[in-house]
Amino acid sequence: MEDFKQLFSLEGKAGLVTGAGSGLGKGIAEGMAQYGAAVAVVDINYDAACKTAEVIHAGGGEALPIRCDVTQPDQVSEAIHQALSRFGKLDILAAIAGIGDRNPAEKMTLEQWDKVIAINLRGVWLFNQEVGKHMIERGKGGSIINMGSVAGQVGLTTGNANYAAAKGGVIALTRLLAVEWAQYNIRVNAISPAQFRTPLIINLIESKPETLSYFLENIPLGRLGEIRDIVGPAVFLASDASSMVTGAVLNVDGGYTAH
Numbered sequence: 001m002e003d004f005k006q007l008f009s010l011e012g013k014a015g016l017v018t019g020a021g022s023g024l025g026k027g028i029a030e031g032m033a034q035y036g037a038a039v040a041v042v043d044i045n046y047d048a049a050c051k052t053a054e055v056i057h058a059g060g061g062e063a064l065p066i067r068c069d070v071t072q073p074d075q076v077s078e079a080i081h082q083a084l085s086r087f088g089k090l091d092i093l094a095a096i097a098g099i100g101d102r103n104p105a106e107k108m109t110l111e112q113w114d115k116v117i118a119i120n121l122r123g124v125w126l127f128n129q130e131v132g133k134h135m136i137e138r139g140k141g142g143s144i145i146n147m148g149s150v151a152g153q154v155g156l157t158t159g160n161a162n163y164a165a166a167k168g169g170v171i172a173l174t175r176l177l178a179v180e181w182a183q184y185n186i187r188v189n190a191i192s193p194a195q196f197r198t199p200l201i202i203n204l205i206e207s208k209p210e211t212l213s214y215f216l217e218n219i220p221l222g223r224l225g226e227i228r229d230i231v232g233p234a235v236f237l238a239s240d241a242s243s244m245v246t247g248a249v250l251n252v253d254g255g256y257t258a259h
């Protein structure tokens with residue numbers, strides 16, 4: 001019998017996770033490390049990246065913390081250079097770093113628009129392009145996971161015009177790259193969560209408590225996502241278990257987009 005359990009293993013693989021200092025990126029980096037990958041832990045907050053790397057080391061995994069602002073091309077190149085210097089290759093990219101900055105559309109400033117588009121869309125593009133170049137040159141394929149959101153698919157998350165536009169862009173970019181890079185066996189998929197209990201959402205609920213019931217009303221499973229809910233989908237997309245999956249938007253949303 002073929003050993004199908006091995007399909008989910010990340011042993012011998014090297015990955016880079018952006019936004020890995022907190023929330024979903026941290027969970028994804030830790031999960032990938034537990035499944036055997038060496039992980040470059042990238043964040044603008046170097047202390048937070050170091051803490052994630054420490055947790056991974058304490059669990060017996062391999063991690064390299066790297067400070068990088070994902071909006072800056074020179075910093076993106078340098079981060080990838082550091083990861084390649086340590087690991088010699090990258091099989092996996094998880095472009096997770098992102099922020100929200102809400103305001104009703106009619107009040108949203110250009111600064112708010114530009115900042116969210118820069119981190120959530122330009123940052124994803126810069127990492128996809130640079131890691132994609134490496135994967136093409138190396139000739140061994142790879143798996144790219146981009147962080148979408150239900151906000152990129154439906155109009156329910158009000159006050160979020162900048163964020164919805166960025167996430168919609170990430171989903172469109174994911175589909176385009178999946179087709180363009182299929183010839184290199186580089187798979188490009190997106191994860192699209194509803195609201196998860198991370199600092200991003202906890203801060204919002206603390207400042208506007210009524211948002212919690214609004215979120216929950218739209219999630220058929222009736223709860224917020226927890227960090228552990230994102231790990232399986234990310235490990236699946238990173239691993240050979242998803243070797244025929246590309247251009248997919250994996251909704252991790254408790255049914256949010258199903259109704």
Ligand SMILES: NC(=O)c1ccc[n+]([C@@H]2O[C@H](COP(=O)([O-])OP(=O)(O)OC[C@H]3O[C@@H](n4cnc5c(N)ncnc54)[C@H](O)[C@@H]3O)[C@@H](O)[C@H]2O)c1
Pocket residue numbers: 018019020021022023024025042043044045048068069070071096097098099100119120147148149150192193194195196197198199200201
């Ligand atoms: N939490 C949710 O409910 C939810 C839902 C859908 C999508 N998402 C997406 O998941 C991703 C992670 O969100 P989270 O909830 O874990 O947020 P978080 O605030 O807990 O973590 C985001 C991390 O990104 C880092 N970061 C911010 N700007 C950066 C930059 N310019 N360069 C590098 N790193 C930067 C932060 O330092 C932080 O460590 C984001 O793309 C977010 O849009 C989150």
